[in-house]
Amino acid sequence: MTDPGRSAPDFDAIPVIDLSDLDDPAGPGADTVQQLGRAAQEVGFLLVVNHGVPDETFRALHEAAQRFFAQPDVVKHEVYIGNSSNHRGYVPIGEEVFAGATPDLKEAYDLSIDLPADHPEYLAGNPLLGPNQWPDLPGFAEAVTEYYDEVFGLGSRLLAAFARYLELDPATFLGSVTQPPSQLRLIHYPYNPDARDRPGIGAHTDYEALTLLKPTAPGLEVMNGRGDWIDVPYREDAIVVNIGDLLEVWTNGAFVATSHRVRKVAEERYSYPLFFSVDYDTVVSPLTVSDSDVARYEPLHAGEHLFAQTAQSFAYLRRRIEAGDLVLPDGARPLYSLGRESSLVGESK
Numbered sequence: 001m002t003d004p005g006r007s008a009p010d011f012d013a014i015p016v017i018d019l020s021d022l023d024d025p026a027g028p029g030a031d032t033v034q035q036l037g038r039a040a041q042e043v044g045f046l047l048v049v050n051h052g053v054p055d056e057t058f059r060a061l062h063e064a065a066q067r068f069f070a071q072p073d074v075v076k077h078e079v080y081i082g083n084s085s086n087h088r089g090y091v092p093i094g095e096e097v098f099a100g101a102t103p104d105l106k107e108a109y110d111l112s113i114d115l116p117a118d119h120p121e122y123l124a125g126n127p128l129l130g131p132n133q134w135p136d137l138p139g140f141a142e143a144v145t146e147y148y149d150e151v152f153g154l155g156s157r158l159l160a161a162f163a164r165y166l167e168l169d170p171a172t173f174l175g176s177v178t179q180p181p182s183q184l185r186l187i188h189y190p191y192n193p194d195a196r197d198r199p200g201i202g203a204h205t206d207y208e209a210l211t212l213l214k215p216t217a218p219g220l221e222v223m224n225g226r227g228d229w230i231d232v233p234y235r236e237d238a239i240v241v242n243i244g245d246l247l248e249v250w251t252n253g254a255f256v257a258t259s260h261r262v263r264k265v266a267e268e269r270y271s272y273p274l275f276f277s278v279d280y281d282t283v284v285s286p287l288t289v290s291d292s293d294v295a296r297y298e299p300l301h302a303g304e305h306l307f308a309q310t311a312q313s314f315a316y317l318r319r320r321i322e323a324g325d326l327v328l329p330d331g332a333r334p335l336y337s338l339g340r341e342s343s344l345v346g347e348s349k
Contacts, residue, residue: 010225014232015039020050022161036158037165040243044258045222047238048158053150058214058272061147064140065186065270068109071137079133081110082316086122086130087183088112093190095315109135109186111144113179121179121280127307128181129280148184148274151212151239155182155276158210158241166254168287173209173250176278181306182208187271189262205257206244207309208277213240217269223259232260245305246278249297252286278302301329308332 017035021028039046068076073092081089091108111132115122122130134141156177160170203223213220218234222242232240248257262271278284280303286295308328311317320326 011043012224012230014045014047014222014230015043016047016049016233016235016238018050019048019052019157022157025164033161033164036161040162040165040247040255043222044243044256045232045260046241047233047235048154048241049235049238051154051239053147053154053214053239057147057150060143061186061272062216062270064137064143065109065188065272068135068137068140068186069107069188071135076107076135079109079135081133081314084133086112086126086128087310087314087317088131089133090135091314096313097315105192106187106189108188110183111148112181112183114145115179126280126303128303128310129179144184144186147272151184151214151274152182152276154239155210155212155274158212159276162247162251162255166251166287172287173278176282176302178279180277180279181303182277183275185271185273185275187273189269189271191268203259203261205259206242206275207246207306208244208275209246209250210244210276211240211242211273212276213242213271213273215240215269215271217267219263219269221261221263229261244275245309246284246300246302249286249300250284252288252293253296277306304329305333 015035015038017032017039019032022032022036023029025033036046076090077092079089081087081091081095083089088111089109091110093105093107096106096108112128114132115130117131119130132141156174159173159177163170163173215234218231220232220240221229222232224230242260243255243257245257247255282302283299284302285299286297288295311321311326311328312332317326321328
């Protein structure tokens with residue numbers, strides 16, 4: 001492991017890492033762990049291939065998403081996310097707004113770990129845990145759940161590998177991954193012949209520990225330390241992985257949640273990110289991973305951070321805040337106040 005005190009400020013390409021040997025920690029997998037760790041430390045973004053998620057599982061997910069979004073708006077609104085008390089369901093165009101930006105031209109369907117309606121956390125009013133709001137579409141729930149489970153398993157393997165790179169017991173991270181509100185989003189960007197890109201629109205970091213993204217077309221860009229936007233190459237056989245806010249704080253800045261955005265293009269495309277989080281009540285405190293380290297971040301309550309960021313970026317939740325029906329957690333951070341553009345707590349206040 002190189003010095004984890006600061007991430008390297010500059011990069012001009014996104015690394016591609018083969019995971020074929022990842023589960024052989026005493027053999028070639030040790031080199032794979034080093035590649036993963038360096039990518040997380042120096043770039044914050046990487047592509048993984050031979051990742052173990054079956055092609056047929058993704059194809060079934062994609063077919064299910066296409067069927068869902070092809071339905072009339074009135075049908076999709078039967079599972080509108082604003083009908084949910086735990087942030088699950090259909091997100092129409094204009095519902096989600098990034099910090100300081102106009103709404104993105106996209107629609108989505110959001111889900112997470114599917115807990116029963118009589119689960120104690122849901123009954124107690126947890127804003128992110130409980131049942132999914134499934135559409136009445138044959139085979140949809142089954143295809144989506146199978147993909148969710150496969151990619152969640154990959155996220156667990158990667159989180160364990162990142163721990164090993166930092167010379168930590170994998171349980172340091174995975175011990176807090178028992179019932180997390182990790183969200184899978186099915187995102188549809190309709191064909192838009194009038195698409196015009198504007199610098200800075202949509203730039204953000206992700207709130208959770210990791211993101212595992214499977215897109216159907218190029219368009220993703222990441223910001224390097226010079227403030228330049230670098231294209232993430234599109235590969236049909238790859239899953240894009242990036243570091244989120246929680247892992248930046250947890251590793252005390254050894255890994256950085258790199259700012260990224262999606263360029264506005266005319267073509268229709270789909271995007272399927274799994275935002276891999278940790279258990280709602282986990283308090284993520286900076287780990288000192290070298291003798292010279294001092295804690296450079298304040299601890300974050302994982303669930304409250306995730307909910308506060310979500311509530312500030314969705315129109316239906318902002319309306320509830322304005323009406324006094326919803327209150328942000330104490331100490332809620334402003335949207336996108338971590339990452340390459342403002343990586344230290346003292347610089348983001």
